[in-house]
Amino acid sequence: MTVEVVLPRLYERDIDVLLQEELIFNEVVCDVFSSALGFDATLEISECSLSVVDGTGETDLLARFIVDGKSGVLLIENKIDAAFQPTQPERYRARATELAGTGQEAYCVLIAPAKYTEGNSAAAHFDARVSYEDVAQAINSQSTERAKHRAALLLRAVQQSKSSYIVIPAREVTTMWQRIYEIARTEFPLLQMKPPTDKGRNSWWVIFKGNLPSRITIDWKVKNGFLDLSFWNGARHRPTLSSRKPPGASLVTSGTTTMFRVSVQKPSKDWVELTDEQIRSTLEIAQQLLNFYNAHKYECDLHEQR
Template identity: 25%
Template sequence: MLNADNAPEGATNDAFGFSVGAVFESDLALALWVQLGASVAFRDRFLNHVVGTGLFRIVVLAKNDREPGFGETDLLVVVEGVSGHRIALLIEIKLTAAFQPRQAERYAERGERGRRVGEWDEFMTVLVAPECYVRHSIAFDWGRTLSIETATGWLADDPSTHTIFLTGLLQHATSKDILGREENPAAMEFWRLYVEYATEHFPGLEVQLVPSGRSKRVAPSWARFGSGALRNQVVRISHKGNASCIDLIVRNCPSGRLMTAVGPLLEDKMSVKQAGRSAVVRVDVPRLWPQDAFDSQLDNIEAIFIAGERILRFCKLHRSILENLAR
């Protein structure tokens, strides 16, 4: 357990037992709420990033603010400039959950209602999330974005125990343990829909998920194509959710040997690469974001499955050559 009071001067997180298990959006909302209220330096950096340069004072700092018909706003911050102009920041915090239907639109509608009735003169919807969300947040029409990684960087110059603790929390929140390996309901639902869609529309692909760990609650990170046709382990086809490619993998084979054998047979946009001790025939495809909504990525998912069918046909056509290379 963290015991900050007994921490020696200059202690790191590890030195006084910093340990965090699961981290949730509500934890980050509380941490950001406290930091905005308690740290002038952090507050100034935040407002400069979101609102722009200028002198502002916070007149409202609310957490989990609910309003009938508009749902809950994770953080509501209202700032006032020197002229009395008030700007509302309606902040949504994401970590592993999927976006809800019309979530950004409902935030904007709530902001517009407040402007119309005179609660503020202007409003901005703000998404605070890991960088992997922020890169694709434009699809959800958020007015401003702030990555948790950027906010973490703002704390680097503050040696206080409070900031050391907060830095550890934010770093853990954006670590692979949280975003990639621990239970992630949004990612698990995404992969369930991935298999369901493939089974209905691309049954010949024989899509099978490969678990990331022993626990069934851990979201998978990649899928295997041709799971029935390619039962051996020397040749297989994989699509990793965090990569922009599908690989036909030939185990324990140098890429030069694979290129010599199949180079003249390669089809358009296929290439040979080395991947560790294996060689692969690779097809580039769009990248997927399992923490984002499945329907918003449907065009990319179809493109992936079409490419998967193509490389599976190539594998079946030249299977004897490929399997001999791995022996």
């Protein structure tokens, strides 16, 4: 009987586990890595660990191998579609160099969909690049139903990457977010802003969650000069035209979202050049919106979540 399998959305952790098993048990997959590294013989994996962390960061897979009677270590970074973290490739290289200093062979390897490495200069820091497509082909060559399924998982991740948004980090935008975060963390901790990751050029919507319940957020739309207390579809509390409004706010509806909107100082044409005082004054209003909600939430209509 043929069983229809619906393939899920995959995350890098899922692929890490699949790769660990294939490296340990599948000689054909090991041959793909050997070829990428320029080895004449197929390497044999003696140990493979997931998520190995040291003072320089995390290695997705750390595999110890033997080839031609010599032992060594592979430091493998796995990417589906996420951008590299700051200096991440350089830190892989530094870890490999440190291990090589102990007399071991050490190589860093990037595994990702083929299109990920196209034009990606950071990939040059790795000794070898292995594509999901090549590994899927190697797994599928075994011609078992299990192998076909595991190959399909990798190809599902390739397809997923084609429809994903890959952030191209913009240093000036990331720096601006970091400035906002530092002021929020030290002066407005109740906003509970999360530490920012790398940001692309179009990352101009800052979200504060504070102690707000599900489906309610405070949203700073920097380029538009708006600060919204947003009640998204499904929010337990939702204001109406008769509800008390925060000082200086208007009630706005967009689709299924209702917002208390306050206009804040709109940035200049280059919106990343906000001054600390502009950031601080906007965060003060964000704090006021949070305080308003906590003081007046029961004056809003109560909608049961479904």
